[in-house]
Amino acid sequence: MKFQPPGTFRPQAGNGYRLLPFRFGRLPGRADEVLITGDSGRFVFLPETDFLAFAQHRLDPDTSLAMDLEGLDLLHRGGGPIPLERHVVAWRTRKAFLFDGPSLHIFVVTLRCHHSCRYCQVSRQAESDAGYDMDAATASAAVDRLFESPARQLTVEFQGGEPLLAFARIRGIVEDIVARNRSRRRAITFVLASTLHGITGEQLAFFREHRFELSTSLDGPAALHNLNRPLPTRDSHARTMTGIAAARAALGADHVNALTTLTRASLAHPEAIVDHYIEQGFTSIFLRPLSPYGFARRGLARMGYTTGEFMAFYRRALTHLIRRNLEGHVLAEAYATLLLSSILTPFAHGYMDLRSPTGAGLGVLLYDYDGAVYPSDEARMLAAEGDTRFRLGPVQTPYRDLMLSEPMQTLLAAGLTESLAGCADCVFQPYCGADPIDAHARQADVYGHRPTSAFCARQTAMFELLFGHLREGDPDVMRVFQSWVQRRRVAEIRDESPETTHAAA
């Protein structure tokens, strides 16, 4: 075993403290203040002069500021060894997802769908088209791969098209998984992503028996939802609400979630969309911008918008959400909650799109109806457009070979924010993620170019918005943020600032 030289553990002589790894940057409009983020995710704002004194080893180690910075794992005072084990545990905690392998397994059981949504991302086929359903042999091989993956906790998600059009296949796969799991003993959660239109009592009974989580799409009030998701009968919203009511009655409200997709038409209505979710009794809303894939890419010119336009919408929505939560309603914005959890807690979040190393392949495997395996849904959408570079192989390929495949090597090389130009020294790096497939789709380069990346522009704007709130420290806003992170009501949150801002000037 090779030992590190003793100097690695000892403070440098003569200056009284040693710097621990951190990054720094500035928020817009606060040029004289520096945001510092440590590798453990803890952060602090310092006035420029204090920051320079700290970074240039001119800080008196006996000051309260030096002690505060030591408490935040940004420096180590005195001559004793650095408590390496503490930093190792912190790093492992933030990267816990890395040690599990793929935990999300997506089964695309059919491409058929009864909708023709304006922004559809999945190359849907008409409801009656033959040849777009997963066959039994493909399904069985996909279950083989599922159990080859090392994760103890697995999520099995059924997608389409409209997966309910292939309910018999879903039933077959679930029964196969349950039977095999008697000896494999994994913790398995089943998820169905569906419009819920026409969901039957038999289907609901089955989903209840297997404790499914149901996820549907609700774009806002009826006029907006029907505009985005046209049906010949023009009653998509009414059908969705009927499906949600039936699903809640059968499974319980906690097991039925909704996602919203935002088109250009949505951007004028942030308050109405938020209020609609509250009226319909949801406790979470995910304000997702359009993504550059599949039909969505072709419709982007008509329905798309700039990052600036999206952020103007998002700011209004967040302000309204905060107000409504303070009034006693419970509705968290899912994306802000993910980022805040990463900023305010030591833990890793489970969100695949914001991981480093990338969640594509390492966290997700997708089994397409035709037997192809992809590292993410986005990779499948690109393949539907003719770009198959991220196809890992046929579903009969053993897990190990899929993970060692050429596309995975590409994703691994480009999927680490710690080493990507622009990300490596970005102050938001500890909370952000790499998405080489998205970079390829948007910029034709898996490594991406951060200064012109729409993904980076949105991430930067989101972080600046949230850190701006954290810096201001408005007690009401902090209580709402904490209630989202802790999944409690605002009234249950004590009036306290996050401890990580405590050393702020």
Place this chain on the structure above:
Amino acid sequence: MSIREVTITIQHCEAAHAVVLRTAHRLSGRHVVSVVEEPDRSLVRLGAATGVSEQMEQEFRTLLLDDLLRARIENETAPLRRLIVEAALRSALRDPGDGA
């Protein structure tokens, strides 16, 4: 539309070429950027449709100061960062399933 251009000379004793490249990369979304390395200096050419040449140079030099500091901090902390990551990965191999 006329393009404003400015050429900035950074001696290697002021900033290493790798640091100059980082700063130039930051501005590559807003400006047309080219960087040339000569034996004793880096030459940075910035071009933009809008903006004042002096301001472009000043902005570059301000960003460069931050990047110089980043390089110094990285230099000082990189061995410890590597040690932590190596130890974390080694411990994960030793105790698989003990994620956190």
